[in-house]
Amino acid sequence: TPRVVVVGSGQAGFEAAVSLRGHGFDGAISIIGDESGVPYQRPPLSKAYLHCEPDRDSLALRPAQYFADHGIELRCGKPVVRLHRIDRRVELVDGSTAEYHHLILATGARNRRLPVPGSDAAGVYYLRTAVEAEALTAQMKACSSLVVIGAGFIGLEVAAAARKNGLSVTVVEAMARPMARALTETMSQFFSSLHAAHGVDLRLSTGVERIVVDDGHARGVITSDGETIPADAVVVGIGVVPNTEVAEQAELRVANGIVVDAHLRTSDERISAIGDCAAFPGVSDEGLVRLESVQNAVDQARCIAAQLTGTETAYRSVPWFWSEQYEAKLQIAGLTTGTDTSVVRGSVADGAFSVFCFRQGRLLGVESVNKPRDHMAARKMLACTMPLTPEQARDVNFDLKHALS
Ligand code: FAD
Numbered sequence: 001t002p003r004v005v006v007v008g009s010g011q012a013g014f015e016a017a018v019s020l021r022g023h024g025f026d027g028a029i030s031i032i033g034d035e036s037g038v039p040y041q042r043p044p045l046s047k048a049y050l051h052c053e054p055d056r057d058s059l060a061l062r063p064a065q066y067f068a069d070h071g072i073e074l075r076c077g078k079p080v081v082r083l084h085r086i087d088r089r090v091e092l093v094d095g096s097t098a099e100y101h102h103l104i105l106a107t108g109a110r111n112r113r114l115p116v117p118g119s120d121a122a123g124v125y126y127l128r129t130a131v132e133a134e135a136l137t138a139q140m141k142a143c144s145s146l147v148v149i150g151a152g153f154i155g156l157e158v159a160a161a162a163r164k165n166g167l168s169v170t171v172v173e174a175m176a177r178p179m180a181r182a183l184t185e186t187m188s189q190f191f192s193s194l195h196a197a198h199g200v201d202l203r204l205s206t207g208v209e210r211i212v213v214d215d216g217h218a219r220g221v222i223t224s225d226g227e228t229i230p231a232d233a234v235v236v237g238i239g240v241v242p243n244t245e246v247a248e249q250a251e252l253r254v255a256n257g258i259v260v261d262a263h264l265r266t267s268d269e270r271i272s273a274i275g276d277c278a279a280f281p282g283v284s285d286e287g288l289v290r291l292e293s294v295q296n297a298v299d300q301a302r303c304i305a306a307q308l309t310g311t312e313t314a315y316r317s318v319p320w321f322w323s324e325q326y327e328a329k330l331q332i333a334g335l336t337t338g339t340d341t342s343v344v345r346g347s348v349a350d351g352a353f354s355v356f357c358f359r360q361g362r363l364l365g366v367e368s369v370n371k372p373r374d375h376m377a378a379r380k381m382l383a384c385t386m387p388l389t390p391e392q393a394r395d396v397n398f399d400l401k402h403a404l405s
Contacts, residue, residue: 002027004308005090005098007080007246008106009033011041011294012275014061015301016104017072023309029072030098032090034079035129038064043294045133046154047324050161054134083250085268090246102270102308105247105258106301109240109276109292114149118211123218125235127154136235140165143232147171147221149208151178153323155237156191160325163198170201170229172208172221181239182321182332184342186355187367191325194351198326203229240292242277255279257290262314264304274300283316286338293321318382320375327351327370333378334365343394346371354378356393363388373401380404 004020006013009031017029033039040059049059057063067074075098082091089099111126113119125136136158140146146162148155151173162169171178177188178195195202207224211234220230244254253259253267257279264272264280275297282289299317306313323330328351336342339357346353354374355367363386366378377400381388384404392398 002101003099004029004102004104005100006031006104006106007033007090008108008243008275008277009035009039009074009076010106010108010275010297011039011061012108012297012301013104013106014039015298016106016274016305018062018070019302019305020308021070021072023305023311025305025309027101031067031072031074031076032078032080032092032098033074033076036077037130038062038067038074038076040130041294042128043322045130046127046157047161049133050137050140050158051164054130054137056130059130080246083246083271085250085271088270100270102272104304105266105271105273105277106275106297107243107246107258107277109242111236112239112241114208114211114236114238116208116210118213118218119236121211121213121218122216123233124211125233127158127235127237128240139233140167144168145170145231146233146235147229147231148235148237149221150237150239151175151202151204152181152237152239153179155235156195156325157323158235158237159195159200160198163200163326168199168201170203170231171195172203172206172223172229174205174207176205178202178204182337183367184336184339184355184357186342186344186348187330187369190348190351190369191328191330194326194328240276242279242290244277247273247277255288257288259288262316263307263312264300264315272304274304280315286335289335291319293319295320318379320379329370329372331368331372331375332365333368333375334363334382336365336367339364341390343390345374345394345396356388356390358390361389363393377401377404 039061078092080090081093145168148171159169209222212220218234242257247258248254258273276292279288279290303315321332336357341358352370354371357364368375
């Protein structure tokens with residue numbers, strides 16, 4: 001029987017296995033993951049999970065029984081340390097092995113560590129796994145102030161959850177605006193004001209020199225301006241690095257991610273890479289792209305499952321993403337970096353609007369706050385490359401849904 005081995009039990013690895021069965025694949029499937037327990041979702045970890053009673057079962061993508069019922073072997077708790085391409089075998093840390101006909105690398109990403117003195121002290125938290133979220137939740141219950149390093153999506157979601165828990169919160173960000181890597185200035189501005197209105201002290205264009213450590217425990221940070229910001233705990237959210245070591249050691253091509261072609265195949269056609277660990281060719285001229293989102297993990301997993309069951313299909317899904325901070329639900333369709341013209345539809349002051357981003361007259365992406373309809377319409381428009389002008393986009397009387405039909 002054909003045998004598919006998936007390395008990584010996160011969103012992408014899970015979805016690949018489920019989707020293979022969904023497409024009628026009746027060979028053997030094994031998921032090998034280094035985290036213990038069943039695959040689970042990460043988005044709640046920086047949102048509701050931080051201010052509710054942690055309940056691991058609520059995160060599970062499926063209960064353990066599901067995997068048994070569908071003939072999906074879960075080998076969790078030990079990492080794959082070596083990939084033997086010639087005899088098509090992966091080796092786990094305990095020396096056990098698994099043979100494959102096709103291998104799916106879904107190893108995800110890990111947090112970038114903060115390279116300053118004191119960052120390994122107790123009371124410095126990172127957030128990627130359920131275990132880390134539970135530690136942070138417990139700490140937040142026991143303290144009254146927090147410094148968050150990094151105003152990316154995760155840092156700001158943690159800041160919002162901490163405010164909800166009544167902590168005083170300072171966010172320190174090296175760049176001039178929050179979420180600058182992914183969002184337009186208009187949207188960054190909106191979220192700066194939102195956090196300020198909720199009492200967060202947001203320090204932009206500010207680096208961190210060191211963590212203040214007292215008796216082995218973090219007590220705050222010293223910024224690049226030489227200022228000491230005291231706090232009971234520190235959270236670091238400064239981005240991730242893809243887990244590419246196993247691929248690299250097996251001499252697959254790696255460049256900020258495991259490099260794949262439009263069919264998500266690595267330089268070895270019997271090996272695919274999907275999700276946060278994969279660098280794939282963008283649909284326009286942007287070169288290799290690596291995305292960190294549930295949409296990308298799920299859609300790439302489905303794409304590879306379709307291919308392995310006989311449907312040759314290239315990956316060309318419209319990216320989308322969401323974040324939740326206070327009462328603002330942010331949704332992004334497409335990618336808005338590289339935009340030359342952006343227009344606002346709706347009311348920024350009312351906290352319900354979208355930013356439509358164009359490049360050379362073509363719609364690139366749309367950022368929406370509390371405008372789920374704009375978001376859904378945008379995803380459809382981007383999928384069918386419907387022509388839309390900035391004038392139409394900003395005109396709230398121009399019916400997007402109607403234009404699509
Ligand atoms: P991962 O989920 O990272 O899974 C990879 C797994 O592989 C991990 O368990 C890892 O330990 C394991 N692994 C790595 N190397 C090995 C090895 N050698 N052997 C065995 N196992 C290995 N996305 C959104 O779209 N919206 C959100 O709101 C959102 N919020 C998020 C909040 C948080 C706190 C985090 C951390 C992420 C969030 N994301 C969000 C991103 C989203 O969760 C990721 O894009 C998604 O989990 C990627 O799935 P993946 O399977 O590629 O990687």
